[in-house]
Amino acid sequence: MTAETKKKLTKDSGILILLVGLTGAGKSHFINVLAGTQNTAPEGDSLTPKTGEVGHYVVEAPLGSGGGTPQKLILVDTPGFDGETSGGGDAAVLVNIFKWLTEHCDGIRLGGIIYFHPLTHDRGAVHYIKIKEANPGEVHETSLMRYLRGFATRLGQNRLMLVTTKWESATQWKEDFTKRHDRMSEVWKPLVDAGATIWRFPDNLGSAELIIQNLVKQETLPLSRIQGPPSQESSTHKRAVDWSCGLLVNK
Ligand SMILES: Nc1nc2c(ncn2[C@@H]2O[C@H](COP(=O)(O)OP(=O)(O)OP(=O)(O)O)[C@@H](O)[C@H]2O)c(=O)[nH]1
Numbered sequence: 231m232t233a234e235t236k237k238k239l240t241k242d243s244g245i246l247i248l249l250v251g252l253t254g255a256g257k258s259h260f261i262n263v264l265a266g267t268q269n270t271a272p273e274g275d276s277l278t279p280k281t282g283e284v285g286h287y288v289v290e291a292p293l294g295s296g297g298g299t300p301q302k303l304i305l306v307d308t309p310g311f312d313g314e315t316s317g318g319g320d321a322a323v324l325v326n327i328f329k330w331l332t333e334h335c336d337g338i339r340l341g342g343i344i345y346f347h348p349l350t351h352d353r354g355a356v357h358y359i360k361i362k363e364a365n366p367g368e369v370h371e372t373s374l375m376r377y378l379r380g381f382a383t384r385l386g387q388n389r390l391m392l393v394t395t396k397w398e399s400a401t402q403w404k405e406d407f408t409k410r411h412d413r414m415s416e417v418w419k420p421l422v423d424a425g426a427t428i429w430r431f432p433d434n435l436g437s438a439e440l441i442i443q444n445l446v447k448q449e450t451l452p453l454s455r456i457q458g459p460p461s462q463e464s465s466t467h468k469r470a471v472d473w474s475c476g477l478l479v480n481k
């Protein structure tokens with residue numbers, strides 16, 4: 231397992247998997263579980279956002295029960311949504327992701343995107359939907375939900391994995407987290423309708439491997455699937471902003 235920063239990532243480097251999610255949801259922790267170490271990707275404490283910049287880690291893809299040829303995974307760790315580490319909120323996180331992909335990748339194939347949500351967030355649905363008190367029947371999606379729907383739509387079936395984390399905290403909460411997970415599944419229905427799938431990560435290697443195996447058993451995709459067609463715009467920043475705005479457009 232290594233953190234590599236200089237060489238461009240090509241189709242021979244491995245399969246790229248993008249890890250995104252709320253700050254503190256456990257993106258970096260997931261990498262460490264897969265790597266079998268505690269400090270490959272720096273994890274945060276319980277109070278402050280940690281990962282401030284996009285970066286990647288290389289791990290061997292877990293082989294399924296049928297064996298197969300060993301492959302490398304390029305796990306891309308990203309700053310958390312709602313973390314405000316870079317200022318500018320979720321849109322700024324997306325702009326950073328686009329810039330990183332543009333600067334560091336040259337032909338690498340995409341396996342998919344894993345999105346993390348911690349069940350410890352009370353009223354976790356607020357990250358995705360808003361319901362007006364005056365009209366409870368009217369549900370509005372947050373921009374985060376619309377970004378995720380943009381990813382799901384562009385990726386197609388089974389490529390956006392929505393993963394609930396921090397299951398073992400349920401014992402301290404004295405609450406059945408299955409209910410929270412099921413509630414999130416209802417909230418995420420528009421994402422599932424767009425092709426996303428929902429998974430549980432009870433903080434062990436087996437469940438991390440299961441999630442990864444279900445991604446990599448499918449054909450890989452060109453990175454352009456999420457980046458969109460080549461733009462005439464010469465400035466990377468402008469292209470990144472156009473891209474993040476494009477994700478908001480419902481298609
Ligand atoms: N109990 C439990 N703790 C977890 C789990 N995942 C992460 N943690 C802990 O939660 C804290 C935050 O995890 P990180 O992996 O740093 O979260 P992150 O999503 O990378 O957060 P940012 O880098 O701020 O975006 C750390 O103390 C982790 O050890 C989990 O599944 N269960």
Ligand SMILES: [Mg+2]
Pocket residue numbers: 257258259272273274280281307308
């Ligand atoms: Mg992190």
